[in-house]
Structures are given as C-alpha cells and as structure tokens.
Amino acid sequence: MPPWASWTYADGPPGLILPEEAENVVSGSAGKARTWSSEDWDFRIVLAGKPLTRMNEVPDIPEGLRALYGEGVDDRTLADNVVRLLVYAPVTSETRAAAYRLLASLPGMSAAGRVTDVLGRSGECLEYASAEYPVSRYAGQTRTRLVIDPATGMPLSIETRTAPDGRLLEYTAIRESVWTDDNPLKESK
Structure with a gap:
C-alpha cells in the first residue's frame, strides 16, 4: 500500500461518537472487489414491494412515485427512497426524469x-x-x-x-x- 493510502489520527478519526472504539487508522485504499446479484438484493425497501420482475410497473410521473412510496411518508424519507431508486435500481429514463422532478419539488x-x-x-x-x-x-x-x-x-x-x-x-x-x-x-x- 502506498504511504499516502492510509493515515493515523492521534485522537481517533474525527466525528465518531465513540472515538475509543476506533483503531485510529483510516485507509483510503481499494478493498477486495465484490459484486452482488440483483436477485440477492431486497428492492422492497427501495421500490415499495416491486421486485425486479415488475420494474415496468414503477411509475414514470412524480405523482405516481409519491403514491408508490405512500402519502404518509415524510419528505426526508421520501427523498432518501427516491435517491436509492435512482442509484440502486434499473429504472427507465422516464422514471429517472420523474424522480428528478419529484426531488426538485421537495422542501429542503x-x-x-x-x-x-x-x-x-x-x-x-x-x-x-x-x-x-x-x-x-x-x-x-x-x-x-x-x-x-x-x-x-x-x-x-x-x-x-x-x-x-x-x-x-x-x-x-x-x-x-x-x-x-x-x-x-x-x-x-
């Protein structure tokens, strides 16, 4: 590992709640390559119960995405769910555009x-x-x-x-x- 790939904090990495649990060494090197298969991933959290075989049912309008996650979901949780949809799920470009429009409409x-x-x-x-x-x-x-x-x-x-x-x-x-x-x-x- 190159010398710049890790560093030590004398008092532990900043920001940890319990610095005594930290090993005080932070590594910036790449880890072991890994992959996961979509059938192993639980998309129910991301897609409100829609498995990959039903991705064509994910709405492609902002109002439909809001309804998919439920009207009672607070805006911050809705934002998290929509961002996870964009990052981790294979959505169509129409759904992606609707997700961005929905995100743009959220307070904060x-x-x-x-x-x-x-x-x-x-x-x-x-x-x-x-x-x-x-x-x-x-x-x-x-x-x-x-x-x-x-x-x-x-x-x-x-x-x-x-x-x-x-x-x-x-x-x-x-x-x-x-x-x-x-x-x-x-x-x-």
Missing part, C-alpha cells in the same frame, strides 16, 4: 450546482438533509449529495457529508451500471 432539496465527485468526475449536485444516519456514526448534522452526470442523467455518486463544513463521511460511487447474465468477478476457466 437544493441544487448545489456543478461539483466534482469522489472519483474526480464533474456533475450536477442535488443536496438535502437525509433521514438516515451515516454508517460512520458521526454525531452531527449531515447532508446527502447526489451527483448526476448532466449528459446522461445517470447518478455518479451518493455522498454523506458533514453539514457545517462539507467533510466527506461516506460515499458510493458508480463507475458503471449494466445488465449482465454473468458474474463479472467470477474467474473464467
């Missing part, structure tokens, strides 16, 4: 303009206060950023950042999203 959602994502790609950014807690157990307020490729409308990354100073806490970056019948990480004989 803001267009943050052009940003660079964690992989150095330029994209347009939507930002909001998530209803979810970050995995890093940061105790303060956070903002979720969805970075979108303006040419294709595809999500580039979803990032959780500290609200006061925008420090990156966690992220998922999408390099490629494709359908396949084969496991791309399986060794071929």
